[in-house]
Amino acid sequence: MFDLELKDIELHFGGLVVLNRVSLGVRSGELLALIGPNGAGKTSIFNCISGIYRPTGQINFLGTSLIGKKPSAIAELGIGRTFQHAELIPRMNARENLLVARHNHVKSTLVEQWLRLPSARREEADHLAVVNDVLDLLSLSHLAHLPVGGLPFGIQKIIGFGRALVADPKILLMDEPSAGLTQEEREELAYHIDSAKNRLGIPMLWIEHDMEMVSAIADRIHVLDYGRSIGDGPPSEVLEDPEVIRAYLGTTQIAQAVDTAAAPLEKG
Amino acid sequence: MSNTETGIGKIAPVRAVAKGDGGNRTAWMGLIVLLALVPLVASPFHLDIASQIFIAAIGALALMVLTGIAGQISLGHGGLMAAGAFTTGILYKETGAGIWITLPASVVAGAVIGLIFGLPSLRLRGVYLAMSTLALHFVVIYLGGEYEFASGASTGIFLDPPVIFGYELYDGQAWYYALFLLVAGTYWGCSNLLNSKTGRAWEALHANETAAEALGVQVARYKLLAFVITSGIASFSGALFAYYQSFVSVEAFTLFMSIQYIAMIIIGGMGSLTGALLGAIFVTLVPYCIEWLMETVPYLGLDISTASSASHAAFGLLMILFLVFEPSGLIGIWKRTVARFSSQSKKEGVQ
Numbered sequence: 001m002f003d004l005e006l007k008d009i010e011l012h013f014g015g016l017v018v019l020n021r022v023s024l025g026v027r028s029g030e031l032l033a034l035i036g037p038n039g040a041g042k043t044s045i046f047n048c049i050s051g052i053y054r055p056t057g058q059i060n061f062l063g064t065s066l067i068g069k070k071p072s073a074i075a076e077l078g079i080g081r082t083f084q085h086a087e088l089i090p091r092m093n094a095r096e097n098l099l100v101a102r103h104n105h106v107k108s109t110l111v112e113q114w115l116r117l118p119s120a121r122r123e124e125a126d127h128l129a130v131v132n133d134v135l136d137l138l139s140l141s142h143l144a145h146l147p148v149g150g151l152p153f154g155i156q157k158i159i160g161f162g163r164a165l166v167a168d169p170k171i172l173l174m175d176e177p178s179a180g181l182t183q184e185e186r187e188e189l190a191y192h193i194d195s196a197k198n199r200l201g202i203p204m205l206w207i208e209h210d211m212e213m214v215s216a217i218a219d220r221i222h223v224l225d226y227g228r229s230i231g232d233g234p235p236s237e238v239l240e241d242p243e244v245i246r247a248y249l250g251t252t253q254i255a256q257a258v259d260t261a262a263a264p265l266e267k268g
Numbered sequence: 269m270s271n272t273e274t275g276i277g278k279i280a281p282v283r284a285v286a287k288g289d290g291g292n293r294t295a296w297m298g299l300i301v302l303l304a305l306v307p308l309v310a311s312p313f314h315l316d317i318a319s320q321i322f323i324a325a326i327g328a329l330a331l332m333v334l335t336g337i338a339g340q341i342s343l344g345h346g347g348l349m350a351a352g353a354f355t356t357g358i359l360y361k362e363t364g365a366g367i368w369i370t371l372p373a374s375v376v377a378g379a380v381i382g383l384i385f386g387l388p389s390l391r392l393r394g395v396y397l398a399m400s401t402l403a404l405h406f407v408v409i410y411l412g413g414e415y416e417f418a419s420g421a422s423t424g425i426f427l428d429p430p431v432i433f434g435y436e437l438y439d440g441q442a443w444y445y446a447l448f449l450l451v452a453g454t455y456w457g458c459s460n461l462l463n464s465k466t467g468r469a470w471e472a473l474h475a476n477e478t479a480a481e482a483l484g485v486q487v488a489r490y491k492l493l494a495f496v497i498t499s500g501i502a503s504f505s506g507a508l509f510a511y512y513q514s515f516v517s518v519e520a521f522t523l524f525m526s527i528q529y530i531a532m533i534i535i536g537g538m539g540s541l542t543g544a545l546l547g548a549i550f551v552t553l554v555p556y557c558i559e560w561l562m563e564t565v566p567y568l569g570l571d572i573s574t575a576s577s578a579s580h581a582a583f584g585l586l587m588i589l590f591l592v593f594e595p596s597g598l599i600g601i602w603k604r605t606v607a608r609f610s611s612q613s614k615k616e617g618v619q
Contacts, residue, residue, distance in 0.1 A: 050482050073486035085477035091539060100472045104484040106465040110493075113464035114457050120464065167484070224528050 002051070003028045003203045004171055009057035011044055011227075013249050016250055018044050019055060020227040026171070026203035033195070033235075034207045034215045036224035039248070045224075046173050049205075050081060051073055061171065080169030084158040084176050090149030094140055094159045097148055098131040102166040133217045134166045138192060154181040158189065167198060172196070172204045178213060186210060215239060220227065223247070292459035297576055303448060307441040317556060323446035323509050325548040328532040330501035334457055336533050337467065338494035339474030340389050341397050344404030346525035348378050348499050350518065352506030353377035354412045357425035357516035367430035371507055378503020379496045381408070385564045386495025390488050405526060424517030427510060443512060448509070451545075454501060458541055459499075470494055501528050524580070535590050537597025546598040554586070555579040 002025030011019040026032045034042050047053040049061075051071040055258040059066040059113045066074055080101075100117055106127065112120040134142045138158055157187045161177055174193070178186045194217045197204055207212050214221060215237060219237040223231035231238045238244055307315060325347060334340050352374040359365045359373055381404065388400040416422055429438040436445060461467045469490045472480035481487050510516045528551055536547025556581045593598055 052478060052482065070486075071453070071478075071481040072484050072486045083479060083482075083484055087476050089475040092468075092471060096468065096471075100468045100480075100485075101483050103465055103469060103472075107467070110466060113466055114461055116460040116464075118546055163483070 002026060004061045004205070005059070006045070006049070007058040007060075007180055008230075009045070009055045009059065011041070011048060011053055011055040012191075017229050019048070022224070022227070022229050024222050024229065024232065027245050028203050028204055029197065029201045030219045031197050031204045031206060031217060033221045034205060034224065035209070035211075035214060035221055039226075040224040041227040042224055043175055044227075046081060046175055046205075046207065049079065049173060077168075078168070078170030080164040080167045080171070081173035081175065082160045082164045082175055082177055086153070086156040086181060088148045088163070090155055091147050093145050094135065094148055094151075094162075095128075095131055095144040097159060098134060098163050098166045099127060101163045102127040103167075105168070114237065126139065130168075132164055133161045137165075139188075140161045154185040157181060158185070158192070158255055161189070169202060171202055174204065174206045174208075176207050176209065178208060186213060189213075193217060211239070231249035271535055284384065296422075298453070304445075308445050314406045315444050317552065318441070319443050319447050319512060321549050321552045322444075322451045323505055323512060324529075324532065324552050325451045325545050326340055326505035326508070327502050327529055328536065328544040328548040329451075329454050329458050330498040330505070331529050331540060332463070332533045332536070332539075332541060333470070334498040335472065336538045336540070336544070337462060338470035338491065340386075340491060340494060342401040342404075343392060343398045343526050343530070344401035345502055345529040346523060347405035347408040347511060348381060348502035348520045349525065350405075350408045350412055350521035351381050351504030352378050352503030352508075353516045353521070354408070354415065354425075355503070355509035356507040356510045357427060358415060359427050360427055361421070363420070367432060367511070369456070370430075370506065374507035375500040378506070379500035381503070382495040382497075382499020383492060385499075386492045390492050402523075405521075405523060409518050409521060410522075412516075415441065416518065417548075424515050424519075427514045427516065430511050447508065447512075452572070455541060455545070458501075462541070466490070470484050481490065512591045528583070531587050534587060537598055537599030538595075540597070540599040543599035546602070550598060551583075554582055602619050 005023075005025040007023050008016075009019050009022045021047065022041070024032070024034075024045075024130040032124050036042055038095050039268050044053060048055045049059060049066065051066065054068075057067075061079065064077060066077075066079075069077075079221065089100065092100070106123065106237065108117075108120040108123050110174070111117075129186065132144075138161070140155075140159060140162060143151060147158055151159070151185070157177055157180060161174070164172055164174070177193070178189055181189060187198060190213050193204070197217075206214075206218065208218075218235055221231070221235050222229065223241075223244050230247055231244045233241075247252060297473070306318065306473065331342065331345050334342055354372040355377040356370040359370045366371075385401055385404040389397055392400055416424065419425075429436045431437070432446070435442070437443060462470075469485045472483060472485050473490055477487050497549065504519075509520075513520070532547030532551045533544055534547070535550050536545070536566045537543030555575070559575055562575060562578075590597060596603075
């Protein structure tokens with residue numbers, strides 16, 4: 001029933017327990033927000049799914065176990081992700097950065113690429129069309145020719161989101177996509193996440209600190225604290241849970257977020 | 269919709285990607301026509317310098333792809349050129365094989381050596397990787413020396429001019445055109461690769477291996493591929509060097525040669541194929557400029573015996589100057605100049 005399911009994931013760094021029997025799952029078409037204080041192990045979960053860390057336990061994606069697979073093989077299964085710090089290639093422009101993510105879709109051989117044979121050229125044009133569509137969708141076309149290293153961090157993050165989208169992922173993992181963004185950029189991002197979810201119908205796992213955004217667009221929330229799961233359910237329930245409130249933000253912030261969430265989010 | 273404040277410390281320095289994407293086609297065509305006409309007016313001495321530049325350019329393009337694009341530092345470039353030269357020399361001496369056999373054999377030999385010496389790159393980075401590639405240099409030079417000694421050719425291997433389609437490649441003009449075509453072909457091939465999946469994978473693993481892997485790039489495979497391809501090309505240029513000099517000897521392939529190639533890509537401008545060409549021109553010309561200085565400025569205190577150490581010192585100085593004052597290299601200077609002129613002409617146009 002879950003597209004992606006983690007069961008009893010444990011991760012240790014030396015004597016430090018980073019993840020302690022974490023289990024969670026995401027359904028297709030569902031936006032699951034992963035929240036928790038800094039150091040709770042949210043990004044570690046992403047790194048376990050991506051194959052960067054080697055946890056014990058089970059991780060299954062559409063019937064395939066991801067445990068022990070190389071990160072590139074996991075990406076090839078259709079698991080796309082964004083990074084906290086965007087991690088773009090600074091001297092390439094946005095268009096080239098997005099083209100990198102088409103890697104697994106390029107079929108032409110080394111010789112075809114080297115001699116730029118017509119088959120390779122045609123294929124390249126097709127991939128470029130996909131990239132341009134995503135750039136259009138995210139209103140980035142006017143910046144697409146600039147080296148991304150010189151662009152504001154917020155824009156880099158949106159390009160990073162586009163890079164994950166352009167790979168035609170079967171699931172999307174987003175690591176604090178809104179961190180470092182202005183309020184205006186956040187609203188735009190929330191709109192893009194929500195519309196991508198509705199358009200693609202894929203499961204999405206979303207690490208976020210902005211409770212306003214979470215309560216507005218997340219379908220469900222999973223709460224981590226010190227590597228343990230302490231809550232899972234719809235935003236309205238989870239954010240009212242006393243244990244979550246105690247462990248996490250502090251009463252006032254949550255209350256504010258729930259209040260604002262009652263009003264529909266203005267979409268830029 | 270911009271917030272530069274949040275970006276502070278996270279914005280990498282802007283380095284323009286210059287991969288010869290044919291943006292200015294007419295300028296390139298003009299340059300090619302001009303270069304094709306050079307032999308009609310140049311003296312044999314100048315044609316010789318041009319041919320040396322061409323051979324260096326092929327090697328520099330290879331190193332630029334490996335280091336400037338894929339980010340793998342190598343001090344084994346001279347060793348790879350030696351491998352190509354010796355493969356050609358030994359094949360010719362032992363079997364009398366023609367250029368259609370020796371050149372492909374040199375490419376394959378270089379590619380195999382590149383694969384072996386690329387393996388440490390899966391574990392090592394930066395200075396540590398550079399040290400491991402240094403081993404490549406000494407292994408090849410040792411094997412070459414052993415062959416020279418065992419075969420009684422202690423002074424080196426002599427090669428006759430190569431024969432292409434019944435035509436003996438001997439005089440300066442013929443060499444100029446042949447090497448010119450090979451440089452153009454190498455540049456074109458490298459540029460195609462950089463503008464494809466392979467080149468983008470190299471850029472990605474250069475920028476961040478973990479992120480590249482998470483995007484689906486098989487980092488280990490693409491690193492080795494970079495070593496294999498560029499080592500094949502470097503070995504190819506070594507074979508050409510052997511034919512051009514009609515002579516192969518370990519003495520020609522010093523560690524200083526590897527450093528000269530690194531100087532070419534730094535001075536030319538990291539990450540740019542055109543920069544590799546500019547660097548090859550610049551570095552090849554430095555010793556000639558030093559010599560010229562010695563002849564024209566008699567009281568400089570330079571004589572023949574100090575010429576070589578003077579050019580070594582000049583290299584050191586130039587490398588430092590470029591690293592400190594112009595990290596984007598000659599290509600950076602060139603781009604700024606073009607940008608300045610185009611903005612000036614725009615202003616004038618408005619007035």
